[in-house]
Amino acid sequence: MDISILFSLKQPIYEQIVTQIVAQILNGELREEDQLPSIRKLASELKVSVITTKRAYEELERAGYVHTVTGKGTFIAYQDKENVKLNQIEVIKNELRRIVPDCKKYNIQLTELQKIMQLIYEEG
Incomplete structure (x- = not known):
């Protein structure tokens, strides 16, 4: 581990x-x-x-x-992969709910945020 x-x-x-x-x-x-x-x-x-x-x-x-x-x-423990994935999506949604207000506050448009997310996604 x-x-x-x-x-x-x-x-x-x-x-x-x-x-x-x-x-x-x-x-x-x-x-x-x-x-x-x-x-x-x-x-x-x-x-x-x-x-x-x-x-x-x-x-x-x-x-x-x-x-x-x-x-x-x-x-x-035994994991139902689909259920785990749904739980993780909720965690990610909660993180985005925390981040999006800052983006709006600093006038970062949705298209810019999407580009940033794509860059980060491709890095990992």
Whole structure:
């Protein structure tokens, strides 16, 4: 499992962890019943607090991406790919709802925003 934390981002660290684990589930890098590192081990590897990784795992469990077996660990849960995709689309819509008002405030037209999004999409 490969997770990179950017401390310079405004996005909270636990959200960065959640986002990257979800992405790895969606693209098939993490499969059903794969075991995640322990909360302490991941915290140590990422050089973040145990509380941060615990919160990330709690968010993943709340969203249905993982399940925890007491004494055994945290595992990737079965994912209905179509349902996961719909959930991710909602997350993206919420991010766009946050960004679009700034675009309007700075008079960035929809066509300009579309060009920016296409450039970013092609970079990744």
